[in-house]
Amino acid sequence: MRRAPALYRWMLRLQPLAFRREFGAEMEDTFVAHLAAARRRGGGAVAVVWFRGLRDLAVGAFRERRSGGGGPSATRRRRGGDMWDWIMDLRYGARALRRRPALTVAAVVTLTLGIGATTAIFTLVNGLLFRPFGYDDESRLVQIWAQNPERGWTDVDVTLPDAWAWRQRSDAFADVAAYTYVGITDQSGDVPVRLDGVWHTPNLLPLLGVEPMLGRGLGDADAADGAPAVVVVSHGYWERVLGADRTALGTDVVLNGQPRTVVGVLPPDFRFLAMDADIFVPWPGDPHTASLVEHSWNAVGRLASGATVASADGAARAVSAAMASEHPDSHEGFTASVIPLRQEMLGDVAGRAAGVLLAAVGFVLLMACANVANLLLSRASERSGEMAVRAALGAGRGRLVRQLMAEALLLSTVGGAAGAVVAVFGSRAMVAGLPSTLPAVFSFDLDLRVLAFSVGVVLAAALVFGLVPALRIARPAADLRRSGRGGLPRGRAAGGLVVLQTALAVVLLVGGVVMARGVVSLRTQEMGWDAQGVLSARLSPRSADYPTGEEVEDFHTRVLDAVAAVPGVTAVGATQSMPLQGSNSVGSIRLAERDAGTEEVPVRITRLTPGYLDALDLQVLQGRDVTRADRAEAERVVLVNETFVARYLGGASPLDRSFVWDDEDDPLRIVGVVEDHIERAVDRPVEPSIYVPMAQMPAWTRTLVVRTAGDPGALAAPLRAAVAGVDPSVAVFDVLTMRERISDRLGGFDLLAGLMGAFALLSLVLGSVGIYGVTARAVARRTREIGLRLALGAEPSAVQRAIAGDAVRAVALGLVVGLVLAVPLAGALRAMAAGIDTRSPVSFLPAVAVLLVVGGVGAWLPARRASRIDPVRTLSSE
Amino acid sequence: MSADAPLKPQWFQILLALAGGPLHGTAIMEEVLERTDGEMKLWPATLYGSLRDLESEGWILEAPAPADAPTEGGRRKFYALAPEGRAALAAETRRLAGWVQVARERAVLDEAGPA
Known part of the structure; x- marks a missing residue:
């Protein structure tokens, strides 16, 4: 016999195996004969033969499989599966689902919520934990911190000589670069614009492995003495300011008053680490000879091949020890630590929050699957007839299970597709709600990883909710005679579902309650100051224009006067920091009178002008506020807060006591006590603080704090105008109301709490539907039994108790399991929302109470129906 | 299958081909192709x-291959007409002949041009 061309042979595989075994070779032979005949006829006949021949295979295969071949020789006793059987199963499944629209819709909606929420959360997790930053071999990038355990300082910024010592003296690093974030005023346009910039050693971008999209990167030559002033800009800056002009290289821009030539443009997808910076300026000079005391740089390193984080950590410590012995004055007690860059960017909270959310949404998905499984089981009796018929026609149990799994897969896929839409919008909303403090380097676009994950979730969900019902429904015991009655055994699976759902709901509810309490307590926490009606804005006059402290003080004083004259302003002041801005500094003081000046204690330092405390509605409890008389040449005075008095002065009267600050000679005299208030962050306790008159310690960049009786947002424009009236070249930036600042700082907690709350609510709905469904199914299954009991004289209330009792016992067991599971979750949440006692029963009781009610109602409704069963009708339907 | 129902055209042609003696699949195809x-x-x-369906109807039977049949690359399966098949073929032929008779009486072919 002749063999047909490969294409035909390949297409032959479409035929059922038995048919192919019996006739395959002869089919090839016949096809070759067709081809030979067509060649004799010539023309397009060969093409026609191919077309008709292949169509014949496809149609024939379809006919063979659908009809079962029509005869006894159509053996379909095949194990395993090939593509065709699956396609047939899916077609059959689609038909089966269409026949039960209510069940299908309920299952799909449930799965849409579960899979959608899971995928959305994974988008977040993916961005935080997996999605690359876009740098070369990111796993070898590390952050290096200075540490000083002797003085109790952790994660201190490094000095340039430190960074260069690690770079050059240690084999563990292929390279080390230093950078610091700077505010840059761009005067290239008509209005000065404040931009985020990075000041860095020239090896920073090569270390990260970032190539500019246009022009060149920076090199050591750019930091040499007398090198021309150059800058590399972000893609965004190039588009916004340089008009996306490819010839813009070589353009001069004026940054902080200095003209700089644009030599490079970074690629569009480049994101710098913590901040979405626009401007990259090389630090001029030799880092070796830079200041040994300016701890103002971040050090980022690339591990040498063969080095690990641990070995680099040891190497960095060794170098720091050498530095400490070489420069005992500045470096005594300093050591170093190395941490993977992603871990550094993530911080302590974000990664854990991602894990908690993923676990929580996983529970939601599990509950959704449990509900769908229950839905499918509820049709078990109805379908057992169908299954028995198919089994009688020769379908094995494996075949029936596969058929039912195909249905599950269809449900799951449709739910997954709809869930993807939910996920796209959900993740977008979530990303919008992320705190602005989250480093810019994280991006949350959908990618293949998310796609693969959601496909995996779809498959896993189908397995989880489909397998138990499939095995149950395709039970060989289901025979034709009993099919009409639904002779399913009483299921442990049903009770298990209730326990599982209750337990998961408890966990999620506890999580939701804990987070809600956390946010409420953070929101309503006594800040000490009054956010209502407060607007804040930052200004940064250039030191080139205002070279001395007196001049800059004079500028700011004139700004304050101009702003005070704006109608509606009731108070105005300035500080170098402000609450929630997180930029007040730490220092140490020696309490002169307390102990001959040997013990140093840490304090937070805020510089302020007269009017600042009024603007925030902070009270001076003792003594006086600072005044304009507290000038640079006047006596050094200081205010302290209540915590300072309590902790360092033992509650004794602080007025007129004095202390020495760092190495200064003049003592500072305490002239007033300010009420305690939240300074760094809402979740940080109040620390001992001192408040220094700005005039005695002038800062160039200051934050204006303005109070008005009206809408603070409306003050933004007049405030800008007032500043421009004093000096139009000074940029006004970070214009935010105090409420906006609070929201900003609460961003992470808000989002976490909102999501946990949503999951808790979802779990409640899924849980109540599930408990109701399982109980209702039990009642339906036991209708005859109940009817019989009632006919034999059982009290309806006893029947009710018996039915509801089963469900309530399962709910109670679920409660216990859930509470046990909830304890570690609450612990993890507590670590994120400081200051909340998550183990207090207040967090657990509402969850337990709500679930008892839900479980009770879910069990009672079907039980009541059971007790009203009409025994006559039930039994006569036999 | 009732003998009154019309046969599928390809069944008719296969049975007709086998009426001349046992043939294997490809030969049936070629015979039908040529004759039509x-x-x-x-x-x-x-x-x-x-063929499989006709065999399961009992209308055709597997026949021993003729001694001179080529065997290269596997044995071809030969089919022969079973008595039931012959009866079905005859019934269908009679049915068709009846229609042909009616058409002749109405002189369909005389006006319709070439036979």
């Missing part, structure tokens, strides 16, 4: 599906 002037092409899946 290429009008009826029995494509493989259709052909062997039909």
